[in-house]
Amino acid sequence: MSTATNELTTPGTSVRAPFTVAVTADAAKPDGSSIHGDLGLRRLTEQGVQWHVLPSYTDPIPPADLTGVHAVLSLGHIAFDARTLDHAPDLRLIARFGAGFETIDLESCTRAGVVVTNTPDAIRRPLAVAGLTLLLALAHKLLAKDRLTRTSDWAARERYRGAPIVGQTVGIVGFGSVGAELARLLAPLGMKVVGNNRSGRHPEAAGLGVELLGLDELLERSDYVVLCAALTPETENLIGADALARMKPSAHLINIGRGKLVDTDALRRALQTGLIAGAGLDVFEPEPLLPDDALLTLDNVVLSPHSLCWTKDFTRDVSAAALGSILATAAGKRPLNVLNPEVFDSAAFAAKQGRNHDS
Structure with a gap:
């Protein structure tokens, strides 16, 4: 689903408290470099958003690692369920780097007031080209x-x-x-x-x-x-x-x-x-x-290690979409490609917005 960008805050207001993003360690190193290439995390820094890569690849993420975290840039398929969300009171956004979200419990996210986004438009062409590549490779043996x-x-x-x-x-x-x-x-x-x-x-x-x-x-x-x-x-x-x-x-x-x-x-x-x-x-x-x-x-089998669509334009466009969701949320706006738009009507979401403006 896609949700148009709309102001969630009173026009002219901004996020007062620092906004902190945790990047999952399944595909990133502590310096922010990743197996996908340059994620463009400097965009966050330039906008005053703090970010860090989680200390280890642990699934699910330990509660201590989500303390004070407002958004997670999920580079892989780490699980987010009710138990994890119960220990992440500050979390407002899970931004998926890619399209799949089968490991994210959307209902639990909605109850917890956590927005979930993905990047379907950015992945569309690279994934289609990957399919075509395999088809031609098979046809020509x-x-x-x-x-x-x-x-x-x-x-x-x-x-x-x-x-x-x-x-x-x-x-x-x-x-x-x-x-x-x-x-x-x-x-x-x-x-x-x-x-x-x-x-x-x-x-x-x-x-x-x-x-x-x-x-x-x-x-x-x-x-x-x-x-x-x-x-x-x-x-x-x-x-x-x-x-x-x-x-x-x-x-x-x-x-x-x-x-x-x-x-x-x-x-x-x-x-x-x-x-x-x-x-x-x-x-x-x-x-x-x-x-x-x-x-x-x-x-009679052509194999690729779950990376056939990983191209420079894939990383550029998927990163831009995921970071756009983070920056919109940090600015108090609705991001695009929201998977659980009903979250905006939830009491938990309203409460988190209220805590943000009281900070």
Whole structure:
């Protein structure tokens, strides 16, 4: 959901007390550098917002580490539940660096008066490009051909002919903003796109020529199935043995959503027995894969360590969106991309705003 920027304070007022941000240590070092690159934390400093990286990667965050913290920049998937929030009386905002929020209990956040935001617009194009990258790599059997070249086994190349692109059907499961962006990227390649989502509707579907189908029909018709769905109790293990059996033997499964969308044991069997032609995976369950996982040995699987969309523009845009949420909250404004907009009507939120202005 997206909430327009609105003043929460009386016009002309500002936050009097220092505003403190904790950055999670799962992807950042004490100096603020991160595995994603430059997060642009100097923007916070320039606006008088104090920040620090948490002393350790602990999930959930210890209560002592949230004392006096007004916002958390969550770079990964640390859990925030009622127990954690009960020990964070000053917390007003959890800003997710990315789109996924399955480890955040939104209802508990709302009761605690904590706003939760994510960055769906910033991640849309990089994630769609990641899906396209895996699709093309699978279609052209790029992994196997790379290996043949490195081992000078050119004689074996005739066994690895590419699959068609033009006229093939791509089924996007969880057809939302990322799926729509992927459909735009696929259109010039002459591929047909069908989609599936929980509501059976999407405002851009018709304009993009995307037919929305039930999941079973999508699986049966698609040559490439791309998973973009959010992880919820309803979508966990959405693609299991029955779903894989519905796919064409020539079809490929691509997962750029969450590892738990797929029953990994069932997928492993499907790939080993030829039930489906191949898979492109940027996400897994568990992460990282265990060293003896059979997926690591298969020629018909292209793997990426949950980072295929990590590009310079990804970091720039996602950081800008997440920091924008923090700066808006520090200034007493409503940030964009609020996941629990009902929080603004809660007594707990009003109380925190009141404490802010009394400081």
